[in-house]
Amino acid sequence: MDTTIIIQMILMSLIAVFIYTFIGFIPGTDETSVLMPITLAVILAGTPPVVILSFFIAAIVTLNLVNAIPTALVGLPGGVMSSPMMEHSLYLKEKGLSALVIRKMAVGSLIGTIISIPISLILSGILAPFGAKIKIIAPLLFFIGAIFLSLIGKNKTLSLFSIIPMAILFMGLRHLYWGIGIVPEGTNITTSFFLGITIGPLIVSLFNLLNKKNRSIVTTKDKKEISIPSNSRVSKTLNPFKILSEEEIKSSIIGALVANFLFVLSPVGLTILFGESLSNRIKDPTKKATTAITTMSALAQSTYLSGIIIPLIAIGIPLSPTAIGPGGALFNAPPVFSLENNIHHLLSKGEFVAAILIGSLIAVSITYYITNRFASSISAFVLKKIPHEAILGIFISLIFLLAYMDAGLINIFGVLLIGLTCGSLNKMGVNYGIQFMTLYAAPFIIEKIILF
Amino acid sequence: MDKKKQMVEIWGDVVEIKSLIIAIIVSIVSTMGFYAIAPSDDKTKQLFFGLIGAVIGFTISAIFIKPKRIIVIEEKIEE
Numbered sequence: 001m002d003t004t005i006i007i008q009m010i011l012m013s014l015i016a017v018f019i020y021t022f023i024g025f026i027p028g029t030d031e032t033s034v035l036m037p038i039t040l041a042v043i044l045a046g047t048p049p050v051v052i053l054s055f056f057i058a059a060i061v062t063l064n065l066v067n068a069i070p071t072a073l074v075g076l077p078g079g080v081m082s083s084p085m086m087e088h089s090l091y092l093k094e095k096g097l098s099a100l101v102i103r104k105m106a107v108g109s110l111i112g113t114i115i116s117i118p119i120s121l122i123l124s125g126i127l128a129p130f131g132a133k134i135k136i137i138a139p140l141l142f143f144i145g146a147i148f149l150s151l152i153g154k155n156k157t158l159s160l161f162s163i164i165p166m167a168i169l170f171m172g173l174r175h176l177y178w179g180i181g182i183v184p185e186g187t188n189i190t191t192s193f194f195l196g197i198t199i200g201p202l203i204v205s206l207f208n209l210l211n212k213k214n215r216s217i218v219t220t221k222d223k224k225e226i227s228i229p230s231n232s233r234v235s236k237t238l239n240p241f242k243i244l245s246e247e248e249i250k251s252s253i254i255g256a257l258v259a260n261f262l263f264v265l266s267p268v269g270l271t272i273l274f275g276e277s278l279s280n281r282i283k284d285p286t287k288k289a290t291t292a293i294t295t296m297s298a299l300a301q302s303t304y305l306s307g308i309i310i311p312l313i314a315i316g317i318p319l320s321p322t323a324i325g326p327g328g329a330l331f332n333a334p335p336v337f338s339l340e341n342n343i344h345h346l347l348s349k350g351e352f353v354a355a356i357l358i359g360s361l362i363a364v365s366i367t368y369y370i371t372n373r374f375a376s377s378i379s380a381f382v383l384k385k386i387p388h389e390a391i392l393g394i395f396i397s398l399i400f401l402l403a404y405m406d407a408g409l410i411n412i413f414g415v416l417l418i419g420l421t422c423g424s425l426n427k428m429g430v431n432y433g434i435q436f437m438t439l440y441a442a443p444f445i446i447e448k449i450i451l452f
Numbered sequence: 453m454d455k456k457k458q459m460v461e462i463w464g465d466v467v468e469i470k471s472l473i474i475a476i477i478v479s480i481v482s483t484m485g486f487y488a489i490a491p492s493d494d495k496t497k498q499l500f501f502g503l504i505g506a507v508i509g510f511t512i513s514a515i516f517i518k519p520k521r522i523i524v525i526e527e528k529i530e531e
Contacts, residue, residue: 393475
């Protein structure tokens with residue numbers, strides 16, 4: 001690897017940190033919809049694969065930490081991954097502990113990153129010989145994953161019943177597009193369907209506004225009052241061991257460690273599962289909440305990092321929710337990458353390690369410092385300057401763009417249909433993880449169901 | 453009620469319906485407009501133009517629409 005490539009890797013990692021620090025502070029921005037399109041653009045621009053990987057790793061590490069900050073600071077989740085923290089964050093915010101919580105989040109994320117990179121590199125090495133075999137049974141694994149996530153979720157029966165109808169919806173649209181010839185037969189549209197699922201709950205809420213009676217329910221006369229704790233008096237220590245208690249360090253290490261082995265499962269699901277179970281044994285409500293927050297912050301990093309690193313190095317197909325969603329473009333971005341020729345095939349072992357280390361170290365060190373020092377001021381800036389309307393607007397226009405690019409005007413309405421259906425199911429209690437798994441298992445489900 | 457000033461809570465924050473409609477229209481027109489002027493045989497440029505359009509739409513909305521939030525800075529000293 002020559003120096004120019006390394007400089008490019010460092011530069012692109014810095015750009016990722018810069019972009020995603022701001023995006024992360026915007027409340028409610030979904031990880032997939034902010035990571036995927038920009039990564040796709042970087043790939044299509046002809047960036048060298050090893051530089052793309054550094055960019056992406058820096059982006060997810062930055063986003064995972066920064067997304068957590070608004071929960072503590074202003075009581076709004078920065079993204080999907082930080083929604084499990086909401087309850088604990090709000091509890092601690094009311095106690096006036098926001099600044100402390102942010103520092104604990106930063107250390108948690110540091111622990112998560114440091115633990116999960118070596119572990120997922122080792123795991124990839126172990127799994128690599130089986131990569132070809134795993135690839136063959138991948139569709140079955142997605143199906144089992146959807147069932148498994150349903151069974152560990154809150155609404156088991158509802159989720160189980162929704163799997164096959166959702167699969168029919170996805171495949172129904174694909175067959176329609178093949179039938180009318182707008183996409184070549186066998187080409188599975190995934191990107192825009194994925195965003196349709198992601199944006200589903202928002203679409204349902206927006207459609208609800210069109211109903212006069214429903215609109216009056218959500219109508220409010222007051223602006224949203226948000227209090228931001230000033231962090232000017234926060235103690236100056238950056239030493240991670242002084243910020244966390246022994247209990248919190250232990251829980252985050254255990255959580256981050258175990259999550260690596262479960263990389264095929266939904267990151268949000270794992271974060272809730274381990275975050276809650278590791279903190280539940282603590283009696284004191286404040287300590288319980290801080291442990292949950294720290295552990296969840298570590299889990300956010302480890303689920304994302306293992307979810308992208310292991311499938312990329314060992315398998316070469318997106319066999320985890322992170323790889324399917326936010327990282328989808330690293331596996332499949334026609335005409336640059338395809339499932340037969342992507343980052344997995346193009347990089348050597350050494351290049352993987354270099355890209356992952358450069359991206360993650362730059363991101364984790366900068367964000368660790370920034371969040372410890374400037375969380376309040378950046379947050380105040382974003383909340384004062386960025387209207388929620390503009391955020392919803394850019395979301396919807398991105399969906400329009402990607403849906404149109406995938407399969408023309410009809411697909412804008414197809415994605416709308418997916419959004420309405422999946423969004424309604426989501427509001428009833430079928431979580432994202434199950435829906436994403438079903439999207440990938442859909443060809444398999446349809447293929448098998450017609451045999452009966 | 454004055455329909456033009458109607459505010460609703462959606463996705464965890466408060467928006468004004470009229471501003472929301474304007475923001476959505478501005479963003480879509482700007483995104484798809486830039487997409488349309490990109491060379492039609494180059495998917496990369498199309499995506500790039502589209503993203504640039506989205507950012508421009510976002511910027512226009514952000515300049516002309518004021519956030520419906522009241523920001524209070526707490527000057528409380530924490531331990």
